[in-house]
Amino acid sequence: MEKLKVLHVDIGGCEGCNVSILRALPNIQEFVDLDMKYLAKKTCAGDKYDIVIITGGVCMNEPHIIEKVKSLREKASTLVAFGSCATFGGILRFCRGGQEPRPDHRNFQPINSVVKVDYSIPGCPPTPQMVQSFFKFFIAGDERRLRLFKVCADIKKLSGFDLIDDIVLTGLCIGCGACELSCPTQAIKMIDKRPNLIAEKCIRCGTCYVRCPRASQLLCMGGRI
């Protein structure tokens, strides 16, 4: 079988996602040719890729980043937003200016604010196993398993706040505790069998939302197939 030609580009994040992809490399190189700036030798290069993976959020004050994302879209048969910043904005949503290296920037958006995305994989950062799983199901054409990520590609924000609004306040929460277990910052605590959000701790990564069985079921039902 011919290997998938994959390009990874980071447009500004904490590098956590990049490390995840690097860590997955030994297990995916059997079926993927990965082009990534951290690899000294380019394994594949060209104008067309089967998959382009973008990590990091788009800084809307930087026209050249927006242009770069648009040109990446043209190179990609399939565009994957990887990690919470690229997917839902993530912690970059909290930028208020004053941060290094460009202190004035305060408007970061997920990739799908600029171009059409095919799959959005949240997680802060998603694990290396997630990278493997994605390629495994993508190559196998297992759309049923990938549907959640396909649906996420059309969503611009998801967070603990949305989980509380959409699932808990509507009374749809069934009290299983999946969100509490899934929160990487422990922003969710079950109190009387229902989740409560510690707002200051939520980094808008969206993991709790896609992990909530009720929320993910509803997302997949109403989403693009």
Place this chain on the structure above:
Amino acid sequence: MIGLPSENLLGTVFGVYLARAKDEEIRKRKVASGGAVTALLTYALEKGIVDGVVTAKRTKGFEGQAIVAHNKEELLETAGNKWSIVPFAARMKAKIEEEDLKRVALVCLPCQAQFFAQMRDFPLLETDFGERIKYIVSLFCMGTFAFEAFLNYLRMKYGIKAEQIKDIHLKKDFLEIVYNDTKLDLPIEEVYSYLQAGCLVCTDYTGTWSDISAGFVESEPGWTLLIARNPKAEELIKNAEKEGYLELREGSHLIGEVLKKAREKLARAQQNMMYLL
């Protein structure tokens, strides 16, 4: 593999069986059906295929608690319906880590099966323990009760206290409540509104994300219908039969009955979604 399209209400169906525990003791203790899940997991535990089974045990009234069973005795104590959701997730992780379990089987409801299977297939967090989950067994589910409200209703209308309730069975259109050696038949419609709102919009009857789905069908009382969803699950069921833990019959002809229930649940969900969302 039986002839269902892969995109259907029941998910991937690899094999369908009617099963029953061979062990008399398990059958005597069984509540909903033939005790096949208990027998199957006893086999997995005794042969060292898994080193623990995480399941729920009824504590009082309808309330359940997540526990880890290591042998048949502990499994038997957990047999039976809970009728409420058990906040499994965080407690389960703590249990698995405390006891350093490497291969566990989970018995859960379709919603929980979805969550754990997604965690196993797509580990989003370094703290996920998906690789330790060997088998996910989900039970057919029409919904769980908001049990405080339901118990309150039973107390107000019928004077039944939570601690008096010994058991609850679903019988056609009735809920049979066993308390103080007496039985009360409640029409489902009467208690329908005490189901959790989240369950009223759920579309998954069998637990399409699990490895094995188990439940009962009305036309075969005393038997458990098992749906194996992958070769791994099929192997476990077949081997349990070979080793004398399970009595197996072909069950494909009953898939229509399951599908009917699944459609009912989907229709209910779609109807309720209009009101609730």
